[in-house]
Every structure is written in structure tokens, then in C-alpha cells.
Amino acid sequence: MTTEVKRKDITYRWAINHAVAEEMRRDPKVIFYGEDVGKHGGNFGVSRGLFDEFGEDRVFDTPISETGIVGTAIGAAMTGLRPVVEIMFAGFIGTCFDQIYYKLSDWKEWSGIKSLPVVVRLPMGGGAGHEHSHCPEALLIHAPGLKVVCPSTPYEAKGLLKTAIRGDDPVAYFEHINLYATKGPVPPDEEILIPFGQASIKREGKDVTIISYSSMVFKALAAATKLAEEGIEAEVIDLRTLVPLDEEAILKSVEKTGKVVIAHESMERGGPGGWLASIIADKGFDYLDAPIKVVAGQNVTLPGGPIDPISTPQAPNIIEAVKSLF
Amino acid sequence: MDIPKETLLELYRKLVLARKVDDKLYELNTTGAFTGWLHLGAGQEAMPVAVGTIMRKNDWFKSGRAMHGQVGKGVPTRSTFAMMMNKKLPEGGETSRDYGFAGGGTTLGENEPILVGTALGSKLQGLDTITVDFFGDGTANKGPVHEAMNLAAIWKLPIVFICENNQYAISMPVSKAVAVADIADRAAGYGMPGVVVDGNDVIACYEVAYDAIKRAREGGGPSFIESKTYRLRGHWEGDQEVYRSKEEVQDAWKKEPVGRCRETLLKMGILTKEDVEKLDAETTAEIEEAVEYARSLPTRAGGGMH
Numbered sequence: 001m002t003t004e005v006k007r008k009d010i011t012y013r014w015a016i017n018h019a020v021a022e023e024m025r026r027d028p029k030v031i032f033y034g035e036d037v038g039k040h041g042g043n044f045g046v047s048r049g050l051f052d053e054f055g056e057d058r059v060f061d062t063p064i065s066e067t068g069i070v071g072t073a074i075g076a077a078m079t080g081l082r083p084v085v086e087i088m089f090a091g092f093i094g095t096c097f098d099q100i101y102y103k104l105s106d107w108k109e110w111s112g113i114k115s116l117p118v119v120v121r122l123p124m125g126g127g128a129g130h131e132h133s134h135c136p137e138a139l140l141i142h143a144p145g146l147k148v149v150c151p152s153t154p155y156e157a158k159g160l161l162k163t164a165i166r167g168d169d170p171v172a173y174f175e176h177i178n179l180y181a182t183k184g185p186v187p188p189d190e191e192i193l194i195p196f197g198q199a200s201i202k203r204e205g206k207d208v209t210i211i212s213y214s215s216m217v218f219k220a221l222a223a224a225t226k227l228a229e230e231g232i233e234a235e236v237i238d239l240r241t242l243v244p245l246d247e248e249a250i251l252k253s254v255e256k257t258g259k260v261v262i263a264h265e266s267m268e269r270g271g272p273g274g275w276l277a278s279i280i281a282d283k284g285f286d287y288l289d290a291p292i293k294v295v296a297g298q299n300v301t302l303p304g305g306p307i308d309p310i311s312t313p314q315a316p317n318i319i320e321a322v323k324s325l326f
Numbered sequence: 327m328d329i330p331k332e333t334l335l336e337l338y339r340k341l342v343l344a345r346k347v348d349d350k351l352y353e354l355n356t357t358g359a360f361t362g363w364l365h366l367g368a369g370q371e372a373m374p375v376a377v378g379t380i381m382r383k384n385d386w387f388k389s390g391r392a393m394h395g396q397v398g399k400g401v402p403t404r405s406t407f408a409m410m411m412n413k414k415l416p417e418g419g420e421t422s423r424d425y426g427f428a429g430g431g432t433t434l435g436e437n438e439p440i441l442v443g444t445a446l447g448s449k450l451q452g453l454d455t456i457t458v459d460f461f462g463d464g465t466a467n468k469g470p471v472h473e474a475m476n477l478a479a480i481w482k483l484p485i486v487f488i489c490e491n492n493q494y495a496i497s498m499p500v501s502k503a504v505a506v507a508d509i510a511d512r513a514a515g516y517g518m519p520g521v522v523v524d525g526n527d528v529i530a531c532y533e534v535a536y537d538a539i540k541r542a543r544e545g546g547g548p549s550f551i552e553s554k555t556y557r558l559r560g561h562w563e564g565d566q567e568v569y570r571s572k573e574e575v576q577d578a579w580k581k582e583p584v585g586r587c588r589e590t591l592l593k594m595g596i597l598t599k600e601d602v603e604k605l606d607a608e609t610t611a612e613i614e615e616a617v618e619y620a621r622s623l624p625t626r627a628g629g630g631m632h
Contacts, residue, residue, distance in 0.1 A: 031450065057450060063480065068439045068473035075443015078386075078428060081450065098436045098470075109628060111430035112423050 008187060013180040015154035016046050016121075019161035019192075020084060024054055027082060030165060033060045034069060034086030034121075043088050044123060044180055066092055070099035073118045074107055082117040084165060090124035090174060091134035104170045105143035115168035119161070125215055125265055125312075126177025129304040133177075135214075135266035135297070140172045141242050141275065147171040147196055148242040152217040154184040156240060159194030166193070176215040197244035201253070205233035208259040208322050211250060211276060213239040216263045216313070223318035232322060242272055250276070251284050258289035259325045265312050268296035290325040327533050334596050337375055337528050341584045343609045344371040344397040350613050351393070351410055352563060359621070360411045367392030369526070369558035370492055372583035373551075374398040376531035377458050377488065380539050381426070386444040388429035388437050390460035390490045391557070399425045403616040414626035428457070435461070435468025438487075442474045445483035445548075456484040456542040458535075464495025466509050475550070479516040482547035486538040489550070490525060492557035497569035513550035525553030526583040529590065558582060 010018070024030045032050060034042075038061040041048035051059045062069055066087055073083035087093060093100055100120060108116050124135045140148050147169055151157040157175065164171040186192070202217055203224050210220040217238045224234035235253050239246065254260055260280055262273040273294030280292055295318050298311040348366045355364045371394050378398020381387060389395020396406045401422045408415050415421065428444050429437050441459035448455045465471060466489050478485050489509050493500050506512075513520025519541075523534045531553065538549035556578040560567045567575070591597040 063476065065473040065477060067436070067470045068442065068477045071436065071439020071470065071474070072443035072446050072477060075386075075428065075440040075445070076447035076450070077443070078440075079444055079447025079451065079453070079455075081447045098431075098433050099439065102433060103431050103436060103440065107430060111428075112421065 008185050009183045010154055010186050011180065012151075012154045012157050012175070012182050012184070013044065013046050015158040015184075015186050016161055016175060017048065017050070018186070019158040019165070020047070021050060021053065023162055023165040024050070024058065029080060030082045030084060031058045031076070032084045033062055035062055035064060035088050037061060037086055042086065044177065046175075046180070047086075066096035067099050070096045070104060070118075070120060073120070074099070074103055074116065077116050077118050078113060082165065084119045084121065086121045088123070089128065089132045090122035090136055091131045093122065093136055093139070094131070097139075100140065100146070100172065101143050105145035107170070108145060116170050117165070117168050118170045119164045120170070120172055122172060122174045123177050124174050127306055127309065128177065130302055133302055135174070135264070137172070137174055137242060138266055138271050141272060145170065146243060148174070149196065149240070150174045150176075150214040150242060151240060152176075152179065152214055152238050154182070154186050155192065156194055156200070156238075158186055159192040160196070160240060163193050163195060174214065178215050194240070196241045197246050198240065199246035199249040200238045200240055201235065201249070202238045203234065203236040205235035205257070207233045207257055208261060208325060209235050209237060209250075209253040209257045210261045210263060210318065210322070211237045211239065212263040213242065214265065216265055219313070219315045220263055220318055222315040223322065226315065226319055227322055232326070234322065245279075247279060247283070250280065251287070254280055254284040255287040258287055259322075260288070261293045261295055261318060261321045261325070263295040263313060263318050264297075266297055267299055268294060269299045271296050293321040293325065295321045327536065329529065329532060331596055333379065333532075334529075334591060335601075336379055337532065338587050338591055338597065339605055339609065340375040340379065340397050341371050341528060341587050342605055343403070343612065344375055344392075344394045345584050346609050346613050347393050347397055347403065347406060350407075350617065354411065354617070355563060364563040365391065365561065366559050366563060367394050367557075369578065369582050370394060370490055370555050371397075372528040372555070372587070373488060373490060373523075373525050373531045373535070373553040374460065376528050377486075377535045377539070380532065380536055381458060382455070384426055385455050386426045386428045386441065386448075386457040388441050388459050389427070390462065390488070391492070395460065396422050396425070396427070399427075401425045401427070403612055404619045407616045407620040408623055411620045412626055413620050413623035415623065426455075434465040435470040437461075438471045438474035439477070442478050442483060442485060445478065445485035446481065449481070449483055454543055456486070456539060458486045458488060458539070460488045460490055462495060463489060463491040463493070463500040463509060464498060464503060466512075467503055475512075475516045475518070475548070478548040479518045482545070484542035484545070485548045486535070486542055487548065487550045488535075489552045490555055491552055492555050494557055494561070494570070496561040496565075499569070508552060510550055510552035516550075518548045518550055520550040520552065522552045522554060525555030526581055526586060528583055528587045555583075556581070
């Protein structure tokens with residue numbers, strides 16, 4: 001199932017699967033583990049086929065031990081392996097926070113090693129309910145030594161994950177649960193490697209810049225389509241990686257449009273929007289014709305399950321914010 | 327077991343050196359050669375010295391208190407003082423990292439999964455390196471230690487967990503923190519052998535550590551050793567130690583490991599009084615030279631346990 005790829009359009013889920021499989025074929029040091037990722041194929045089916053192809057020395061299951069999963073990945077990386085590990089839901093970083101926020105982030109600096117090739121996959125969002133659907137990327141931006149990656153399309157999910165696995169720095173790779181089933185072109189014969197710190201302009205426009213990442217990119221595009229009907233042409237930037245950040249792309253767009261809306265699913269207070277807004281307010285002050293708007297999750301406890309969308313931003317919220325700038 | 331004479335002498339020399347390194351660090355800290363909180367380890371030298379003597383250079387370890395692990399493993403004394411005085415070693419200078427030191431984080435219990443990781447990496451790649459991980463009686467109660475021990479056992483990893491029970495976690499006596507008399511009792515619950523040893527008897531420490539390390543290296547999986555010892559100084563230099571009596575501490579000084587080893591080896595005829603004096607002078611000279619060397623180095627930009 002991970003080998004013959006004839007279709008050009010594949011799902012975000014399979015794009016991630018293929019990225020891992022290709023890197024595991026290329027480099028025998030890459031190992032892959034987490035809860036239920038082996039024979040079961042992963043809670044979201046992302047790792048189907050990997051166990052059959054690579055066997056239990058390279059693809060294996062752990063007990064419920066998030067701290068153990070991330071910690072052992074750090075130690076194993078010190079012996080020369082390149083672990084790709086899964087935390088079943090990004091919301092679970094609470095249970096292994098020291099390992100990610102302190103150990104993984106600070107280990108190179110504090111231990112004097114040159115390389116720590118650990119990738120932690122973190123499925124976020126998705127309406128799976130309290131403590132399961134959180135988008136905690138803001139907490140990991142706040143760590144000095146982590147790369148923070150949030151792909152939106154299958155092509156980028158693959159290219160960014162391959163880059164993450166080949167790199168020598170620890171990476172928090174946030175995949176979005178609601179995007180697993182979305183499809184997009186991913187040429188099977190192309191070696192796709194997308195560098196970090198390079199945003200993607202998903203839609204060009206001259207009237208307003210909408211900055212987003214992950215699942216919000218599609219809501220921003222839906223908002224942009226609606227706004228175009230009313231004569232407002234929005235430029236939609238997909239940041240792809242929050243750390244490193246493509247400041248240049250952001251400022252170049254703001255200079256063109258003079259108006260900014262930042263949209264993210266995670267909670268507004270303390271979310272990445274405030275940080276991004278402060279960069280624009282500082283370095284792009286002269287470009288701005290209106291205040292910077294952040295459209296984000298409400299500052300409430302996630303209601304739980306299918307009604308999560310009530311508290312998370314949707315396309316109409318983005319439209320409303322854009323219109324308020326004119 | 328029959329420990330070779332050279333090894334016994336090596337153990338004694340390292341015990342003397344470890345205690346002197348400890349005392350020297352106190353002197354340097356209180357005279358301003360380096361600043362910062364200082365956690366010394368007088369009284370707990372025996373197990374780290376024994377373990378370090380058995381381990382190979384590239385075996386992974388995380389040490390317990392103070393610099394005993396570094397002394398035990400043979401990290402150059404110059405490097406130990408350079409690190410503590412925050413000095414930059416020249417190109418080619420060996421740090422504790424070159425001797426397999428894998429600790430680094432300072433939150434307790436959170437290094438344990440990482441050391442299980444070095445054992446995991448060793449096993450998956452078919453390497454014969456083993457891992458030894460020290461932690462204290464206080465840390466034994468942390469959640470991540472539970473996860474670490476369970477993973478080591480289910481995956482049969484080449485790791486030895488050594489709990490140094492020095493009776494106190496800062497001011498918390500172990501009798502109030504642990505409901506059973508022997509922390510080693512927990513080992514059976516994970517499915518690994520657990521032993522209790524007199525942590526102030528370097529020969530007994532050597533014997534149990536030897537078996538555990540051999541087991542790990544031969545694919546026999548993890549072991550747990552509880553080393554019963556005593557923390558002779560405060561938890562840090564400045565600790566007023568209001569939680570224990572002076573009499574208790576004075577009593578404990580009578581059972582400290584360096585003197586005990588000396589007396590044992592003198593009785594066995596392995597050491598003579600002249601040997602003792604000679605080693606005393608040599609270790610003092612080694613430390614003086616190491617400190618002078620470290621003083622001559624430039625200050626390093628960052629920090630870090632290496």
C-alpha cells in the first residue's frame with residue numbers, strides 16, 4: 001500500500017504516509033513509533049502499511065507513555081537514529097510538556113551535541129473534543145529550539161515532513177485532523193522537499209492580506225472567494241512553518257495591501273496571532289492603513305466534539321474582520 | 327567476587343579524588359572562582375566510582391550527585407573543573423560527553439526516558455553499549471521514572487537504573503516520601519531484578535554493579551539497584567539543614583565510604599600507609615594542576631552540562 005503510487009491526487013493522510021515511507025527507505029536510521037501506529041496503522045490510519053514494509057525493529061507500538069515516547073526519541077537520536085514519533089493528539093502535549101518544551105528544545109544547546117534529528121508528529125484540531133482537539137502550536141513557538149511546522153495541503157504535508165526528517169533539528173510537526181481526507185496533487189515521481197521558513201502565496205490580491213496556516217488556509221480561501229464577489233481582492237498567505245517564520249513574505253504582502261487579517265484556529269489569547277501582529281506593527285507600521293485584526297478561536301474551553309466549530313473561527317468570521325478594515 | 331588488586335586500588339584512588347574534587351569545588355565557589363548554586367556530594371562517592379570503573383568509555387551514563395560520576399568514569403579532572411568554572415576547553419579537549427555522559431536536563435525524573443532512549447538506540451542498532459542511569463530517592467517518585475522503567479522492562483533494554491537513596495530529598499526524609507522500606511521493591515513490579523546494596527561499601531557496590539552491567543551487556547535486560555547511602559552535606563551549599571539533627575549527620579560521617587575503603591584495603595594488605603600518603607599527595611597535585619589549567623582557559627559563552 002505504501003509502494004505503488006499511480007494516482008496524482010492523493011490525500012493529506014497518504015502524503016504523510018508516503019513521506020515517512022520514502023525517508024525510511026532512503027535512510028535505515030529512520031525509525032517510527034508511537035501508540036497504535038504499528039499493525040493498527042495509527043489512530044487516523046496515517047501509518048497503514050509501514051509496519052508490513054519495515055517490520056517491528058523500525059515501526060513499533062508503545063504503551064500509553066507520551067513522556068516515554070518523546071524522551072526515548074531524544075536518547076535514541078543521540079545514538080545515531082532518526083526517530084519520527086507520534087503523539088496521538090496534539091492536545092496530549094500536556095502530558096509530555098517537559099520533554100518537548102524543555103528537553104527537545106534545549107537539548108542541543110545544553111548537552112553540546114551537534115544534531116538532534118527528532119520529529120514529533122502532532123495531530124491537532126478536528127472536533128474530537130476536550131483535551132483532544134487543541135491546537136497548541138503557540139506553546140511550542142515559545143520554545144527556543146524547536147521548528148514548528150503546520151502544513152495545509154497534501155503536497156506540502158509531504159514536502160515539509162521529508163525536510164523535517166532529513167534535518168538535524170527537532171521538529172514539532174502539526175498535522176491537522178480535519179485535513180486528513182482532503183486531496184491534492186502530489187506527483188509520485190518527484191522528490192518533494194520544501195524548505196522551512198518559506199511561506200506560500202495561495203491567492204494573490206491587492207486589497208487585504210490574510211495570513212493563515214494549516215486548516216485555516218482553506219477558510220481564508222473560501223472567505224477570499226466570497227470577498228471577491230464584493231470587489232475585495234484578498235491575498236492569502238500560507239505560512240507553512242511558524243518557526244522559522246517567513247517575515248519577508250508577510251511584510252512584502254502588507255506593503256502591497258496595507259491591511260492585515262491573521263486567522264488561526266487556536267485560541268486568541270496568547271495565540272500566534274498576537275506575536276505575528278506585533279512583528280507587522282513593528283516592522284510594517286508604515287505600510288498599514290488600518291488596525292491589524294486577529295481572527296481566532298474564542299477564549300473558551302473547547303465545547304467538546306462536533307460543536308467545537310462554534311468556538312473556532314470560520315470563513316464568515318474572516319469576511320467580517322476583513323470588511324471592518326474598509 | 328575476586329576483584330583484582332589493581333581495580334581495588336583504582337577504586338580507592340577515585341574515591342579519594344572524588345571527595346577532593348567535591349571539597350575543591352566548595353573552596354572555589356566560596357572564594358568566587360565560579361558562582362551559582364552548588365550541590366556537593368560528600369558521602370555518596372562509592373556507587374558512581376564503582377560503576378564508572380566497570381563501564382566502558384562509550385557506555386552512556388547519567389550521574390547522581392556532584393562530579394562523582396565524572397570521576398568514576400575517568401573524565402579528565404581538568405575537564406570537570408573547566409566545566410564547573412564555565413571555561414572553554416581547547417580543540418580536542420575531552421568533555422564528559424566524550425565519556426558517554428547523556429544527562430543534561432535539570433528537571434528531575436525527565437532524564438530517565440532519555441537514558442532509556444540511549445539504551446533503545448543501542449539495542450536497535452545491535453551495539454554493545456549499555457546505559458547506567460542514576461537518580462535519587464526523591465526522583466524515584468516522579469511519573470516519568472515509572473514510564474521509563476516500564477519501557478526498559480517491556481523492551482528488555484540494556485540499562486541499569488541506580489537509585490541512590492541518600493535518605494533526603496532536600497528536606498523530605500525518604501520515610502515520608504516512600505511507603506515501603508526498600509525502593510528496590512518496585513523493580514519486581516516492572517519485571518526486572520532489584521537489589522539493595524550498602525552504598526557506602528565500594529566493594530559491595532562494585533559487585534552488584536558488575537552483575538547488573540554484565541546482564542545488560544549480554545542482552546539480559548534492565549536491572550534496578552538501590553544504593554543505600556547518606557547525604558553528608560546540605561542539599562546545596564547554604565542549606566541550613568533545619569530538618570535533621572547535627573548528631574545524625576556526625577554519626578553518618580563515621581560510616582562514610584572513603585575512610586571505610588581505606589581501612590578495608592589496609593586490613594587486606596592491599597594498601598600500605600605509604601600508599602595512602604602517596605595517593606593523597608598525587609590526588610591533591612592532580613586537582614591543583616587541573617584548577618590552574620582551568621583558570622588559564624577563556625570563559626565560554628554558553629552554559630551546559632558538558
